[in-house]
Amino acid sequence: MNTGSANGPTGNERMLKIVCPNCGERHYTEFRYAGDATKSRPRHGSADLRAWHDHVFLFDNPKGAHREYWQHVLGCRQWLVLERDTATNTTGRSWLASEAAPP
């Protein structure tokens, strides 16, 4: 068991952990980060270059609440959406990317 120390939490406790909907809580090193999940890709075949540019190149990059894709590459290989506060790394809910966000 990891109980930390007088100097604060140990690395194991500080490490970002992600709850995979299939596999449960795992260290983030099992996952691959894949960017902002709030972006929606322009419709296939769309000729709106501005919309494509914004989708590919621009980021909200908020300091605070962020909703992002991760893939559990060293686990079930499923894509999931994670809520995380980028100012503190505190994680919130997570769900499979193939499913709608929970209410």
Added chain:
Amino acid sequence: MTERYSALALARHAATGAPWPRVWRKAEPKPTYDVIVIGGGGHGLATAYYLAANHGVTKVAVIERGYIGSGNVGRNTTLVRSNYQMDGNTQFFEYSLKLWEGLSHALNYNVMLSQRGQIVLAHGPSQLDVLSRKGNIMRLNGIDAELLDRADIMRLLPYLDYSAGTRFPIHGGLLQRRAGTARHDAVAWGYARAADRLGVDIVEHCEVTGFISVGNRITGVRTSRGDIHAERTAISVAGHSSHIAAMAGLRLPIESHLLQAFVTEPIKPFVDHVISFGAELFYISQSDKGGLVFGGHIDGFNSYTQRGQFPKIQAVAECAVALIPSMSRLRLLRHWAGIQDMTPDGSPFIGRTPRDNLYFNGGWCYQGFKATPATGWCFAHTIARGEEHALVRHLALDRFERGNGHDEYGLGQWTYRQ
């Protein structure tokens, strides 16, 4: 007014015991300026200095949320070099290195530039071919570069792993003798002092909370210490670029990521050069205090926490020991993280923005420290003249709209893989 540093001044103070004056004034924000520079890092201070020194614009305020030296200018690995291969980068970073070479005299402040040489290692014949090409590009641009073979490397760096069983055998490398390190805090303090001597107000502990505008024109900033108006406003807050730009209604091609750096306990002189591993992103030098200073890749996901993740320590330590096996005996003294702007092509932005009279500098990825003098020089020019300096025209904020991405490493459009 601060006094000029010289051997004579040193002797005078030693003889009389007179206290040295403050290095820069503690300025209160005035209601109006010609130029406000948001961000008192190396780049912001250099920009303010060159606005005053090169363009005669002295009604300038540098406003800083924390204190001078608290951000990325004090969190980097202090490397300076100009071994780039893309047109635009090559000339810009060489211009920067030339400014570094005269900086201590220009600022009347010792930035402790140490041109100890940087060696990039090749771990196979094809990698040595790539370095040879880069070296040729540098030499065609008048930049020093020397291709080294394995015997050269063994003579210069006898402590690397040359054993038969090593995973990444060393075939050779590329040496830039003029590359090296500079004392990062001295760079911040030197620019702050020199700008202050020319009349620039350096306002610390002053956080920007919004912009003041008339139509599309930015006319000042709202801060924790009141409104400040200015003819022109410049953003230079790499790490928090998106956060500040969003207050002006701008979305940027930038994500904020953490880069960690490490220093060991001090030891006697050991690593005489700056060395870059060729098998992974890993770079190491030895500070004047004796600590080995090194770093690797970003953590891999966007974050503003300024606190790195532990697995990266292992990854970087593995690189260190693969390259220099004797480092396994050293203890790590400190490690820290800086928030780094990452861009889709690994190159920064300097120039105008869609908002009138608002200028932007950021997106520096791994390259901000070495660029400090040239960024200040070119950004000041851009602000004073209202159009980009020739050396930074390829770094426009809207370059992706025109298909002009500037991808030195050819990695593709992922901020977190640059």
